[in-house]
Amino acid sequence: MVMVGLPARGKSFIAGKVKRYLRWTSVKAEVFNVGTYRRTDNPHPDAKFFDVNNPEGEKARKAAAEAAVNDMLDWFKDKTNKVAILDATNSTKSRRQWLHDRIIEANLLHIFVESKCDDEDLIMSNILEVKTSSPDYIGQDPEEAARDFRDRIRNYEKVYQTIDESEKHLTYVKIINIGERVVINLIQDYLQSRLVYYLTNLHIKPRSIWLSRHGESEYNLEGKIGGDANLSERGERYAKLLPELVKRSGLPKDAPLTIWTSTLRRTSQTARHLQQELGWEKLQWKALDELDSGVCDGMTYKEISDKFPEDFQARDNDKYNYRYRGGESYRDVVIRLEPIIMELERSENIIIITHQAIVRCIFSYFMEIPQEKSPWMEVPLHTLMKLTPKAYGTEVERFKADIPAVSTWRPKGSTAKHHDSVSEGMPDTVVGDMKNLKRTGTPATNADGGVSGGNETGHESVFDDEVLGLPLP
C-alpha cells in the first residue's frame, strides 16, 4: 500500500491506522516511513531541503526512498507478512511508476492511496498537530516550525501531480477531502477491497472516544459472570457521578456527544443520568453486549473451574481463542465488533458504556494490544477512559471515580471470586466529591514498532490463507 499526497494530508495518520486495524484482524502489517530513513542523515532539515531545485536534497530523498523500498521488499520474504505500507509523499508520476515497477517485479500486488485535500481549515489543523508532534521539529519554536512547514508544503506543491487518467493502469484509491468523494480504480483482490472499505470510513477531524464499563452490578458483587443484573447501590452512584466525570475529562466545544450502550440493563442504567442531564442521544447496540459465556453464564469462576475443569484450563491456555460452550471467544467478539469499529471511525465524539471483554477488544484496537495480552487486560470498574487519536498514536487518559467497587479482574490460574484491591482503604462516602477524582494521564503509547498483534498463538486459525483477517460480520 503506497501513500500519495502532500504533507499535512493525514498520510501518516492513515498509514498508522491501517496497520493497527489489520493487526487487530490478525493480518501482519508494517509501516515503512520514508521520512524516518531520510531523518537518519538529515534529522532537522529546513524547507530548502525539500525544494525541487535543490539537487542535494532531491538526491538524499531519493536515497531514502530506495532504502525504504528495499527494506519493505525484504520484509515480504517472510511469507506470513501480508501488508506493507509505504508512507511518503510519492507526489510525482515518475516516482509512482518507479514504485509500481519495483512492486510488480517482486510479484506483489499494489494499491496507491492518495489523500487529496483542498480544505484549508483541515490542512491548517493538521499542520498545527504535526508541528507539535513531528520529530522534524523537536525543540523548535512552534511558530517557526509552522511557517517552515508551510514552506515545505509549497515546495512539494510545485511538483505535485495528482493521480489521473494517465495512470489508469494502477490500482488506486483517491480520497478527496476526507472521503467526500472517492475514486477507486482496478481493485484486484478481496484484501484490497477491504482496505478501501476501511479507508472510506476514516476521517481526521479532532475528536475523542470515552470508554467505560457499566457501574458495579449485583452479579459483580456475587462474583458471577454474564447475566443481565441490575446495578448495585455503588454502581448506581457511579451512574450518578458519570455526567460530572465526563465533564471533568474535558468536553469538546460545541460538539455533540452520542452515547452508545449495549442492550443489557446494567449499561443502560449506567448511561441514564448521562442521557438525562446532558441530553445526549443514546443508541443501544446488540454488538456491544458482553462476551457470551454460554453454559457458564451466571456462574462464578470457582463454579466454572469445579464444573468444567478442562474448559477452565483451556481458557487460561489460550484465552483469545477459547470459546465457552454454547458461547463466544474473544475472536468471535472481535468479529461482531467490526461494525462498531467502522461506526466509531466514521463518528466523532462517542461515549461507550459497555462490558469488560468489549472494552478490552475496543481498547486493543485503538492501542494495538496483542491478542495474547488483550484478554488479560485489567479494566477496573468505575473508571472512565478517554481516548484521543493523534497523528502519531492515541492518547489515553483515565479518570477514576472515587466510588469503591469489586475488582472483576482475574489473573491467569486464579479462581478467586474477585480481587478486591480497589475498595481497600477507600472512603465510602465521596459521592460527587470531585476533589477526590483521580486523574491518571497516560500519554500516547502504541508507538511504531510496537508489539505485533499477529496470530502467533499457534492456534489453528481459519484465517491463515492468503485472504486474511476477519470474515466480516
Added chain:
Amino acid sequence: MDTLLTAESAVNSPRYRRKSSTFVDAIHDLPEKSELAPAQLYSTESGRLFHSGRIAIATVGLPARGKTHISVALARYLRWLGVKTRIFHLGDYRRAIVGPGTDVPDDYFFVNASASSVLLRQKILKKCREDIYHFLNHENGQIAIYDAVNPLSAGRRSLAKEFAKHDIKTLFIESSCDDQRIIEENVRSVKISSPDYVGWSEADAVKHYLNRIAAKIPHFETMEEQDLDWIKMINAGQRLVVNNTSFGYLSHRIVFYLLNLHIKSRHTYFTRAGTTLEEESFKADASLSPQGRDYAKKMTATLLKHREEERKAILEKGGTETPLKPLIVWTSTRRRTVETSTFLEAKGFKVRQRSQMSQLNPGVCEKKSERRIRQEYPEEVLKHDLDPYHHRFPRAESYHDVAVRLEPVILELEREQNDLLIIAHESVLRVLYGYLMACNAADIPFLSFPRDEIIEIIPASYNNEAKRIKIPDLPPEIIPASPEGIKAPAPPSGFATPIPGLGSGLASPLGPGRGPGTPEPSASGYKTPEDSENLSVRMHDVV
C-alpha cells in the same frame, strides 16, 4: 406457479408472500419476520441493523448496463447479512400496468412526453413507491432497492427529496459503461434471448436492441450531483466513484461489496470430494480411496462433457466463437478435495486451495454414531434439534460459524470472472449454495448434495438458476448426502433424504413422492415454461 414472483402478483397484491423453497433462487421472496439470515450476527426487535436507518437504493443507468444484476446481487448480499432488503423492479410495475404484450408509448421516457404518457408514468411510479413505503414503514424493511432507469438529474433530486420526507435516505447506484464491448455482451447475454429475436443473427439483434434504447431514452444524464449520495460503477466495476455526503455503515458496506462485484455472467459448479480411506475421521485428513479416485475421474469426465455440450449449444444458437469462459477449480486445503481435483489439474485447469473452505468442524461428534452422541450429549442433541443452523456441539462449529468464516470466499466468488468448480465438503457446499440461491438459514443444514450430481448455478440478471448434472455409473454406496449434524446417514438412494417440516404448506411443484430437498433431475433443471415468457415480457419492460 408459485415459485415465480410475477409482475401481476407483485402489483396486484403487493404484500403477497410466498414460501421459499431450497431449490429455486429465493432472492425475490420475502423473508419471514422471525427468520435469521445465514451470516446474521444478531437480531434486533425492529429487524433493522447497524443503526443505519432506512435506505432506498435507487439504480441509475440505461438498459443493458447491469442495473438489475447489481440490484439482485446486492439484495442477495444484504439479506445474507440479515438486513431486510427487497427489490422493487419498476419494470415489473410498468409491465403489469401497461398489460402483457403491450409496450409503453414511444414518448414514455421523453422529457417532453405527452400528457397521457406523463399520467401513465406517474401512475406506475405511484404504485411502486407506495409499495416501497409500505415495506419500509410497516414491514420492518430496512433497504428497498428501487430498480429503475432514473435518467435525469432533476428527477433524481426530487426522488431523494420525496424519500427524505418519509425519513428514508436515498443512495443512488449508477452503472455506467463507456466500453461498447461490455454493453454488447450484456445485451447478448440478457436482453436478446427473447422470442422477439428468434431467427435474428446475434449481431443484428444487438444492434437493433441498442437502437431501440437510443430512440426510446434519448436523454440521459450521468450522476455528478454533489449534494446527493451516490456510487458510480464504471465499466463493470473497473472503477468506482463515490460521492459521500452522509454515508452510514451500510452504505460503506455496499461500496465494499460493489468493489468485488462485476457484471459478467459465469457459471459455478459444486461438487463433493471423493470418498476417502478414513471416511469418518475429520482429523485424519485422509487421502482418497480407490473408489474416491474413480469418482474423481468420472466427475471430471461428466463435467467436461457437459461443458462441451453447452459450448456446442451456444454455437448452434449462433453465439460467439468463445462461448465458454475458462474454468478454475477451488478446493479446500483438505487432502480429499485437493486429490479430487487432480484429474482436472492434469488437464491443465488451474486449481486454487482455500483454507476457509474446510468442512464444518464436527468437534466431539467426530467418529461417533448418532446413538452414542444421543447418549453422551442428550442436552446438546435437544438444543441441536431446535436450531440445527446455529447450534454447535462442544468443540464444533455451527453452520453459522461456517457462513461467517466463508464471507471472504463469497466475495471472491463474486469477484471471479471465470467459470468456477468448487470441490468441497457438503457442509461448505450447503452454505455457499445458500448464499447463491438465497436460502433461509433454517433450510441450509438440510440441503442435499448427493455425490452423483454436479450442481451448476447459472446466473441470470433476474435470478439464479440451479441445474443438476448426473454423474453416471457410480456405486450406490458412495452417493448419499452426508448426514446433517447428528442425523443418521441418509438412505442410500440420495433421493429420499427426509426433510421434516420443509415444504409443508407449500404447493410443491414436484410430483408426489419426491422430497422437496431433492430437485428435479431433469436435464433442463428448473427452467419452467414460464421462464421464457417472462423473458419476453421483460424485454418490453426495459425498452
